[in-house]
Amino acid sequence: MIRARNLEKRYGRRRVLAGVDLAVPAGGFAVVTGPNGSGKTTLLRVLAGLAAPTRGELEVNADRGELGYLAHEPLVYRELTAVENLDLFGRLYRVPERRERIGMLLERFGLWGARNERVSTYSRGMTQRLALSRALLHDPALILLDEPYSALDEAGADLLDRELDALAGSRTLVVATHDPQRLAALTTATIALA
Amino acid sequence: MTYVADVVALTRKDLRVELRARDTLPAMLLFVLSTLVVFHFALPEGTGDDAAYGLLWVAIVFTALLGLARAWVPEHEHGVLDGLVLAPSDRSAIWLGKTLATLAFLVAAQVVALPAFVLFFAPLDLTALAGVLLADIGICSVGSLMAAMAAAGRSREVLLPLLVLPLAIPLIVGGVGAAISPEGARYLLLLALYDAVFSVLSWASFEYVVTE
Numbered sequence: 001m002i003r004a005r006n007l008e009k010r011y012g013r014r015r016v017l018a019g020v021d022l023a024v025p026a027g028g029f030a031v032v033t034g035p036n037g038s039g040k041t042t043l044l045r046v047l048a049g050l051a052a053p054t055r056g057e058l059e060v061n062a063d064r065g066e067l068g069y070l071a072h073e074p075l076v077y078r079e080l081t082a083v084e085n086l087d088l089f090g091r092l093y094r095v096p097e098r099r100e101r102i103g104m105l106l107e108r109f110g111l112w113g114a115r116n117e118r119v120s121t122y123s124r125g126m127t128q129r130l131a132l133s134r135a136l137l138h139d140p141a142l143i144l145l146d147e148p149y150s151a152l153d154e155a156g157a158d159l160l161d162r163e164l165d166a167l168a169g170s171r172t173l174v175v176a177t178h179d180p181q182r183l184a185a186l187t188t189a190t191i192a193l194a
Numbered sequence: 195m196t197y198v199a200d201v202v203a204l205t206r207k208d209l210r211v212e213l214r215a216r217d218t219l220p221a222m223l224l225f226v227l228s229t230l231v232v233f234h235f236a237l238p239e240g241t242g243d244d245a246a247y248g249l250l251w252v253a254i255v256f257t258a259l260l261g262l263a264r265a266w267v268p269e270h271e272h273g274v275l276d277g278l279v280l281a282p283s284d285r286s287a288i289w290l291g292k293t294l295a296t297l298a299f300l301v302a303a304q305v306v307a308l309p310a311f312v313l314f315f316a317p318l319d320l321t322a323l324a325g326v327l328l329a330d331i332g333i334c335s336v337g338s339l340m341a342a343m344a345a346a347g348r349s350r351e352v353l354l355p356l357l358v359l360p361l362a363i364p365l366i367v368g369g370v371g372a373a374i375s376p377e378g379a380r381y382l383l384l385l386a387l388y389d390a391v392f393s394v395l396s397w398a399s400f401e402y403v404v405t406e
Contacts, residue, residue: 071276
């Protein structure tokens with residue numbers, strides 16, 4: 001599903017990614033590791049199509065509508081409620097039976113009780129749960145997650161473990177994390193950035 | 195139909211965000227009214243209506259700039275623009291939704307500002323009002339594109355006027371011409387042509403502004 005060879009990304013003179021090779025087949029679970037500043041976020045942005053590689057070959061066999069992307073930032077409007085945010089993205093992603101899907105995700109991620117509150121009133125952990133709901137809203141075939149455990153408490157992290165466990169195998173996942181051990185049982189490929 | 199539904203959803207979202215945050219419209223209203231009040235006292239007694247119409251356009255253009263400067267702020271907070279860009283809908287719908295919302299804010303500010311102008315300065319006939327509306331469309335369509343470009347950089351407040359003001363000059367010429375010239379219809383035609391050409395250009399080029 002994803003094949004990249006000698007991927008390089010520069011911002012001006014600064015080289016953020018250099019010589020990255022990766023191959024993730026459909027249903028694969030790749031973990032991207034590396035220290036701060038090694039280019040994990042940039043790699044995920046390049047794979048999502050949000051940034052163009054400066055050099056190298058990249059092939060991602062998924063349309064925009066088949067891609068679920070969790071970024072460092074939650075990609076939701078602060079002044080809208082959880083339901084309003086998911087409803088907007090559900091419309092744009094043409095999610096069938098949108099309301100049912102939104103209700104199910106909010107329930108699953110423990111946000112049902114706060115569904116009509118503005119995101120600006122959410123804690124960082126609740127916002128991350130909403131961001132995960134948004135990324136998975138359209139049941140994407142390719143899921144790119146950038147530090148998905150960040151800001152989640154233990155209950156939230158366990159919930160995410162279960163979600164990833166359920167998705168592994170049937171979806172292609174690329175997860176950037178500082179804690180690869182947590183995902184070791186699911187991982188089929190590791191991309192270590194220096 | 196799907197495209198229209200996307201535009202409606204995006205415009206409604208902008209209106210809802212503004213209704214709650216109240217960041218843009220109150221600032222625009224306050225600015226345009228205070229500008230007209232200052233002009234009222236600054237303009238010497240006996241100055242003709244033509245000068246007043248010129249000042250109206252100063253107020254309109256800078257009020258629009260104020261709205262445009264804030265137009266993409268909600269998208270840049272929390273990185274929402276990336277989420278919109280990744281959606282499978284046509285990316286130009288994002289621009290059109292933003293343009294319509296900004297236009298709504300500008301028209302709302304003028305609903306208050308134009309009666310104040312008539313009260314302080316000079317009457318506005320139908321041709322002048324049509325000129326204002328056509329210029330609003332032009333400045334919002336071009337301005338939304340330029341504001342998206344400027345918002346990506348750090349010096350948004352500096353960059354935006356530099357990008358928008360040169361492109362707004364034909365709109366100011368057309369708007370003032372529609373108000374003071376006996377051949378106002380010709381200026382309305384100029385404004386309509388500007389709107390058509392620059393709206394299509396902005397619509398078509400938005401995708402390249404928001405993607406690398």
